Amino acid sequence: MSSKSNAGKSLLGIEVLDRSEIEWILERGRRHKRKPGEAVKKLDTLRGKSIVNLFFEPSTRTKASFELAAKRLGADTISISGEGSSLSKGESLVDTLNTLAAMLPDTIVMRHSASGAPQFLSRYLSTPIINAGDGQHEHPTQALLDALTILDRRKSLENLRVAIIGDISHSRVARSNVHLLSKFGAEIVLCGPATMLPPALKQLAPGITLTHNIVEAVTDADVIMMLRVQLERQNVLNFPKNEYFQFYGLQLMHLERARPDAIVMHPGPINRGRELSSEVADSPRSVILNQVENGVAIRMAVLERVCGDA
Amino acid sequence: MSRLLIKNGRLIEPSSGIDENRDVLIEDGRVAAIAPAIEAGDAEVLDAAGCIVAPGFIDIHVHLREPGIEHAETIETGARAAAAGGFTSVCCMPNTIPVNDSPTVTSFIVERARRSAIVNVFPIGAITKGSEGEQLAEIGAMKEAGIVAISDDGRPVMNSRVMRRALEYAASFGLTVIDHCEDLNLSMGGDIHEGIHSVRLGLRGIPGCSEDVMVARDIILSEATGAPIHIAHISTRNSIEMVRHARRLGIRVTSEVTPHHFALVDTDIHGYDSNFKMKPPLRAHIDKDAALEGIIDGVIDAIATDHAPHTGNMKMQEFERCPFGVTGLETAIGLTLEELVHPGKIDLKRMVELFTSGPARVIGLDRGKLSVGGPGDVTVLNTSRKWVFDVNQTQSKSKNSPFHGHSFRGGPLATIVAGKVVWQAPAGAPA
Numbered sequence: 075m076s077s078k079s080n081a082g083k084s085l086l087g088i089e090v091l092d093r094s095e096i097e098w099i100l101e102r103g104r105r106h107k108r109k110p111g112e113a114v115k116k117l118d119t120l121r122g123k124s125i126v127n128l129f130f131e132p133s134t135r136t137k138a139s140f141e142l143a144a145k146r147l148g149a150d151t152i153s154i155s156g157e158g159s160s161l162s163k164g165e166s167l168v169d170t171l172n173t174l175a176a177m178l179p180d181t182i183v184m185r186h187s188a189s190g191a192p193q194f195l196s197r198y199l200s201t202p203i204i205n206a207g208d209g210q211h212e213h214p215t216q217a218l219l220d221a222l223t224i225l226d227r228r229k230s231l232e233n234l235r236v237a238i239i240g241d242i243s244h245s246r247v248a249r250s251n252v253h254l255l256s257k258f259g260a261e262i263v264l265c266g267p268a269t270m271l272p273p274a275l276k277q278l279a280p281g282i283t284l285t286h287n288i289v290e291a292v293t294d295a296d297v298i299m300m301l302r303v304q305l306e307r308q309n310v311l312n313f314p315k316n317e318y319f320q321f322y323g324l325q326l327m328h329l330e331r332a333r334p335d336a337i338v339m340h341p342g343p344i345n346r347g348r349e350l351s352s353e354v355a356d357s358p359r360s361v362i363l364n365q366v367e368n369g370v371a372i373r374m375a376v377l378e379r380v381c382g383d384a
Numbered sequence: 385m386s387r388l389l390i391k392n393g394r395l396i397e398p399s400s401g402i403d404e405n406r407d408v409l410i411e412d413g414r415v416a417a418i419a420p421a422i423e424a425g426d427a428e429v430l431d432a433a434g435c436i437v438a439p440g441f442i443d444i445h446v447h448l449r450e451p452g453i454e455h456a457e458t459i460e461t462g463a464r465a466a467a468a469g470g471f472t473s474v475c476c477m478p479n480t481i482p483v484n485d486s487p488t489v490t491s492f493i494v495e496r497a498r499r500s501a502i503v504n505v506f507p508i509g510a511i512t513k514g515s516e517g518e519q520l521a522e523i524g525a526m527k528e529a530g531i532v533a534i535s536d537d538g539r540p541v542m543n544s545r546v547m548r549r550a551l552e553y554a555a556s557f558g559l560t561v562i563d564h565c566e567d568l569n570l571s572m573g574g575d576i577h578e579g580i581h582s583v584r585l586g587l588r589g590i591p592g593c594s595e596d597v598m599v600a601r602d603i604i605l606s607e608a609t610g611a612p613i614h615i616a617h618i619s620t621r622n623s624i625e626m627v628r629h630a631r632r633l634g635i636r637v638t639s640e641v642t643p644h645h646f647a648l649v650d651t652d653i654h655g656y657d658s659n660f661k662m663k664p665p666l667r668a669h670i671d672k673d674a675a676l677e678g679i680i681d682g683v684i685d686a687i688a689t690d691h692a693p694h695t696g697n698m699k700m701q702e703f704e705r706c707p708f709g710v711t712g713l714e715t716a717i718g719l720t721l722e723e724l725v726h727p728g729k730i731d732l733k734r735m736v737e738l739f740t741s742g743p744a745r746v747i748g749l750d751r752g753k754l755s756v757g758g759p760g761d762v763t764v765l766n767t768s769r770k771w772v773f774d775v776n777q778t779q780s781k782s783k784n785s786p787f788h789g790h791s792f793r794g795g796p797l798a799t800i801v802a803g804k805v806v807w808q809a810p811a812g813a814p815a
Contacts, residue, residue, distance in 0.1 A: 089584075168700055188702035189586035190656030197655055209704070211586030246586060272589075274580040 083202040083380050086193050087212035088253040095379075096218070096254060102375035103222050106146075107368065120149035123180040123381050127153040128171075129206070130186045135342055135366060136206050136215070140183050143373035149180075149381070167191065168198055175201045181381040184208075189246075202380045210244045216341050217250035219372040221258075223365045224297055227337060231258035235333075237291040238262065239322060240301030240349055241270040241312070247341045248301060249278070256281050265291035266322060269312040288322055295332040299339045300324050300349050324350040329359055337361045387411050388803045389424045390762060393432030397439060398737040399753035408437060410760035413802035418756060430805065432764050435797055436732060439754045440472025440504075440761025441739040443713065444533075444747055445562075445616055445640060445688035448474070448505070451492060452481025457693040457781045459493065462713075463501035464779035465691070467807035469713035470796025471739075472761035473504040473751055474691075477537040478515065485510035485521035490529035502806040503799070504761070506532040506749065511550045511561065515539040518546065520553055527557050533747045535562035537616060538663070540598065542568055548605050555611035560638075560747050562614045563602050565623065566663065570594035575704050577650040577665040585656070587703065590665050592620040599623040603630040603637055612636040614746050617690050619645050619664040621674035628683045638746045639678070640688040643712060643719035644786065646675045652786075658699045658706035659786045662692065679738065680729055686743035689716050693782030711785045715773055717765055718792035725767065726793065732767070739763075760803040767794035769809065 088096070108114070125144045129137050137153060144151040165173075167186075174182065182203050184192050189209030196203050207213040221231065228234060236255055242248045242264050255262050256279035264275055265285050276282050285291050292298055303318060329336065338350070338360045346352045354360065388410045395406035395418070407422040408415065443466065449457035457465075459476075466474045476493065478484035484493060490507050497505035509531035510521045516539075523534055534554050540563060541547045547563075554561050571594035576582050578589020599615055603626060606613040618624055618639040630637045644662065649672050653660040660666060678684040692709025699706050720738070724730045730738075744752030751759060775788040799807040 166697065166700065167702055186702070188704045191702045194656040194702060197657075209586050210588075243583070249584075249586060272578070272583055274578075274583045277580045278584060 084196050085204045085214055085376055085380055086196060087205060088214045088217050088250045089212065093257050096221070096257065099218055099372065099375045099379060100222055100225065102378060103218065103368070103372040106371035106374040114146065116146060116148065118148040119378055120144065120147040120381055123149040125149050125151045125181045125183060125377065125381060126174055126179045127151060127183045128174070128185070129153065130156040130184070131207070133185055133206070135369065136185065139366070139369040140206060140373050142370050143377055146370070147374055147377055149377065167195065171195050171199055175199050181377065204376060204380055207246055209246065211246050212250045213246040214250050215369070215373055215376055216247050217254040218376065219365055219368045220251055220299070220339060221254055222368045222372055223339065223361055224337070226364065226368070227335070228296065231255060231260045234260045234296040235294055236260050236262050236297040236299065237265060237295040238299045238301065239265040239288060239291055239324065241304055242266050242275060242301070243270045243272055244304055245301050251299060252279050252282065263291045263295070267313055288324070288328060289331060292328045293331045295336050297337055297339060298324060298332060302341065302343065303345060303349050319348055323348065324354050326351065326353050326357070329354065329357070339365055342366065385412055386803055387424060387427035388430060388760070388800065388805070389422060389427040390430045390432050390437055390764065390800070391422070393435050393437035393764065395437045395754070396733055396736045397754050398733060398741045400755070403733055406437070408754065408762060410762070410800070410803035413760050415754055415756050415758050415760050418754060430764070430798060435764050435766045438736045438763045438765070439740040439752050440759070440799070440801065441470050441717070441763045442473040442743045442749065442752055443471045443689050443691070443716070444475040444686060444743040446474045446476050446691040446713065447479065447693065447709070448476040449693060450480060450496060451489070455781070456695050458500070459496045459505060460500035461779060461781045462691070462693070463497070463503045463505060465711070465713040466503045467799040467801070468779045468796070469715070470717045470763045470765055470799055471503060471713060472763060472799055472801045473506060475506045475508050475532055475747065477508055477535060478510040479538050483510050483515050484508070484526070484531075485513050485515065487522060487525040487529035490526045490531055494530040503801050506530070508532060508562065509534045511536045511541055512546060517541045517543055520550060523554055523559065524557050527559060531559070532749055533560045533562050533614070535564065535616065537562065537564045540564045540566050540568065544601055544605065547602070548609060551605055551609045551611035551613065555609065558748060560612045560614050562616050563598065564616045565595050565598035565602060567594045567597050570597065574665075575661065576653060577667050579650060579668055581650040581653065585653070590663070592622060592667065592671065595620050595664055596622040596626070599626050603627070603635055606637055607633070607635045610636070612638070615639040617642050617645065617664055617688065618678070618684065619667050619671060619675070621671050624674045624678045624683055628678070631683065638685045639683065640686040640743070640746070641675050641679065641684050642688060642690045643716045644710060646672060646679065647719045647723050648786065656703040657786070658701070658703055659710060659784050659788070661703065661706055661708055662690070662710050663708040676724070676729060679724060685746050687716065687720060687738045688743065689713050693780050694784050695782055699784045709784065711778065711780050711782055713780065714778060715785065715787045715790070718773070718795045719787070721767055721794040722792060760800065762800040763796060764798040764800070765794065765796045769793070769795055769797065771795060
């Protein structure tokens with residue numbers, strides 16, 4: 075096993091970050107946002123650095139977003155996905171990562187279906203790791219880009235009322251967002267049926283309330299975050315599929331209960347008619363595509379923090 | 385004639401209530417005399433001044449992995465780990481490959497133990513064939529071959545009708561049924577105790593109620609059949625409370641607790657370290673407190689380690705892929721002193737009981753006491769020796785302990801099986 079000299083720079087989750095680290099990334103991310111009509115500026119901040127994107131779980135937007143971010147910073151990247159990698163040939167995760175680490179990449183970006191996989195690896199690996207989503211645990215860059223998206227429209231996160239609706243218990247997006255929003259003093263309402271909303275969630279961070287009623291959740295909300303209904307991780311007993319939208323799908327009538335300038339977010343990919351109606355998805359309130367756009371900017375900032383010399 | 389004289393120790397012997405300085409003379413494997421200041425000429429002498437001399441400690445819940453999983457442990461290495469932990473007898477669970485569900489496998493274990501084990505090994509047979517929960521195993525024939533109890537540990541009998549018949553049938557042979565209480569439907573897919581920590585780590589929960597509903601079922605079946613039932617590694621407040629209530633009603637239910645369940649809680653799991661992953665999982669503080677209370681008031685009869693060796697590569701994986709189980713033989717006495725005796729929750733006599741007469745009574749084993757003519761199994765320990773558990777020095781073949789690097793005050797000093805010193809604390813270790 076190798077030393078952990080660089081592993082301290084890893085970004086494994088939001089829970090372990092403090093406010094100043096988050097603010098640094100958000101500020102940096104803001105600077106990487108493109109103005110409308112502006113051509114892509116290729117930077118050389120990470121010239122000569124190599125980044126391995128290791129996706130053990132299918133991903134389109136997060137993988138593309140990390141690749142674009144790395145390229146815009148001048149880094150060399152390779153992407154490996156679960157299918158066709160040595161993992162499917164029976165090699166253990168530690169061996170796979172040690173092999174890659176022996177090629178001396180500067181950073182490993184990793185998505186894995188097992189909660190804690192990057193935390194587990196970081197104990198044995200000196201290469202810094204960026205967690206691109208681990209199981210049902212955390213998805214830190216998603217929470218950062220969500221914060222940037224909210225801050226495009228609000229001065230601060232403090233005292234904002236943010237409703238997060240859907241399968242909270244299986245959602246890494248929800249966990250990372252809860253930690254980030256709570257650190258900045260937001261009021262967080264988590265909403266879903268009790269099968270997806272364990273009471274212990276209330277103790278996850280300060281400022282959380284729980285409700286099973288979507289109308290209650292969206293009332294006076296500044297931000298409404300919808301979560302994807304994750305059928306692949308779903309225990310069939312958690313909800314009767316056919317009535318989910320009726321009770322927990324976001325519809326236009328719900329927006330009338332929220333603040334007039336409330337925004338609707340979704341980490342994607344969206345299922346129209348399952349977790350939100352098409353009208354909501356396409357309404358001016360929806361900032362779903364802004365989230366995607368901010369994803370690249372935030373990941374540039376994160377790569378600079380983890381992989382840069384700063 | 386082999387003779388061993390254990391001199392100058394403080395003998396704690398729960399079955400006779402002795403707690404005084406006594407010498408113990410063992411001749412040809414049996415206790416020949418217990419008296420103050422025995423003179424025995426040419427006998428080998430073990431000076432136990434400043435130490436506690438107790439009947440040989442018994443662990444009624446270990447996994448020795450042989451036959452079939454010898455890369456993780458063998459009867460020989462598991463027995464050495466037991467000796468290094470101060471145990472003179474262990475009872476091994478039947479989840480080997482093949483499962484110990486027939487007199488052939490039982491005889492194999494008995495024979496392997498006779499040839500390779502430095503402590504007594506008593507096999508536990510399966511309740512059902514292949515531990516598949518459907519047909520009763522050859523319980524009577526296994527008893528004749530040497531089993532001391534039956535259990536489908538790790539693969540609990542879910543069918544209550546099968547369990548009822550097993551209780552009745554085993555009782556006809558004077559065997560106790562040991563149940564690993566887990567409703568497999570309620571616990572399905574779970575990794576750690578369901579609570580704030582599982583929510584925080586994004587790991588799937590094993591709810592306390594998955595244990596409780598089976599403990600309730602077993603108590604009800606024991607009451608209905610009149611047969612004894614022993615609850616293995618009890619871990620929740622509700623289960624302990626139900627056992628307490630059942631005993632007040634005179635139902636024949638006993639229970640054991642593991643050192644890790646009274647020493648650790650779920651929030652001690654850091655960095656997704658699978659050396660903290662076991663079944664039942666580390667529970668909440670209220671559960672740990674209930675276990676302490678059960679030990680103090682006697683609802684819990686025995687401390688058992690559930691020593692469950694797994695090779696390093698099995699435990700070096702994503703948390704959810706790692707097998708359940710931790711080793712525990714070598715740290716049990718140290719943890720009991722630290723959690724129970726040093727803080728004054730129980731006295732040394734109660735501690736000795738939990739490792740000797742308690743477990744012996746649970747399964748009706750004629751051990752766990754020191755009396756003239758009885759087996760010369762002795763555990764010598766003290767409460768002051770400072771030592772650090774280094775898993776790299778373990779006698780077990782596996783290293784999956786959550787207590788690596790842990791400092792202890794007091795522990796076993798010598799393990800004597802049938803009058804032979806089979807293990808002694810490393811010489812020169814700082815006292």
